[in-house]
Amino acid sequence: MSSAFEPSLSTSQHRQSMAPVGPSAADTLPSIDFGFDDLRDRMAKFTARFDAFIEQGKKRVYEERNQFRMNMAELQEDQRMKKRDIEIVQVKTSTHQQTVEKEEAETREMEAAIASLAAQRDNHLATREALKEQIAQTQAEIDARLAAQRAYAQRQEAQSRFNVPELDFWITNLCMRIEGAGHSDRLKFIFTHIDERNWEREAWFELVTSSRDYDVKHCRPKLERDKVERVLERVNESRELVILLKGMRELFVEAMRA
Known part of the structure; x- marks a missing residue:
């Protein structure tokens, strides 16, 4: 390392003697700091940043180049697979075409x-329709005969229900008489000696005999339907007409007293 220059004392004194007493022109100039x-x-920092930028650029270029190579390899593999798929599709298409032709x-x-089967079916349908018409005609005749037999049986049953020896006994004891109700399937039962204030006052009800179960359609005086239904339930269970006659008379007596 070089040593600093130090002037001698004589030189310094000489210079001091030669120096002007007042300030020099150099001392009056402004100080300049570059x-x-x-x-x-700043240049060093810029250089460092520039080098880092160059390094990053190189790294990015390398990465992009490697990625490009990978993409190219994938594209080539995809192309090879597509070519193989096309060959398979062509084989399948040919097979499918043969299948379609077959x-x-x-x-x-x-x-x-x-x-041929349709023609046979049409012939069979025509034959079946003819047979159906014949069957329908035959069935209609059978139904008409059965209906006539059922009507006759119902009439016979309606009459047989009251052809019992006990009927006269109950007619006398219940002060009752039987009349027609204006319909072939109805009978009218009329009671007297019900109202204690007027023994000749009548109470009656109409009995429907068109079905197996008994049913009461009209009555005078009017009775509560639920009470009549309870009587009909007992009668239809036991199939004894006397239960109906006694039950209806009791309801009429109760209604008269009310």
């Missing part, structure tokens, strides 16, 4: 068979 140190520091031939055969 900032070389700051500039040097199915078309079979379809033509089936259509011919279907046409």
Whole structure:
């Protein structure tokens, strides 16, 4: 390292003797600071950033190049797979075409068979319709005969329900008489000696005999329907007419007293 220059004492004194007494022109000039140190520091930082930028650029270029190579390899593999798929599709297409041709031939055969079966079916349908008409006519005749037999049986049953030896006994003891109600399937039962204030006052009800179960349609005086239904339930369970006659008379007596 070089040593600093130090002037001798004589030289310094000589210079002091030669120096003007007042301030020199150099002392009056303004001080100039170029900032070389700051500039040097900024240049160093810029250089570092530039080098880092270059390094990053190189790294990115390498990565992009590697990615491009990978993409190219994938594209080539995809192209190879697509080519293979195309070959497979071509084979399948050829096979499918052969299958379609075979199915078309079979379809033509089936259509011919279907046409033949359709003709047979039409003939069978015509025969069946004729048979159905004959069956319908025969069934209508059978139904008419059965209906006539049922009507006759109902009339016989309606009459047989009251053809019992006990009927006269109950007619006398219940002060009752039986009349027609204006319909072939109805009978009218009329009671007297019900009202204690007027023994001749009548109470009656109409009994429907068209079905197996008894049913009461009209009555005078009017009775509560639920009470009549309870009497009919007992009668239809036991199938004894006397229960109906006694039950209806009791309801009429109760209604008269009320």
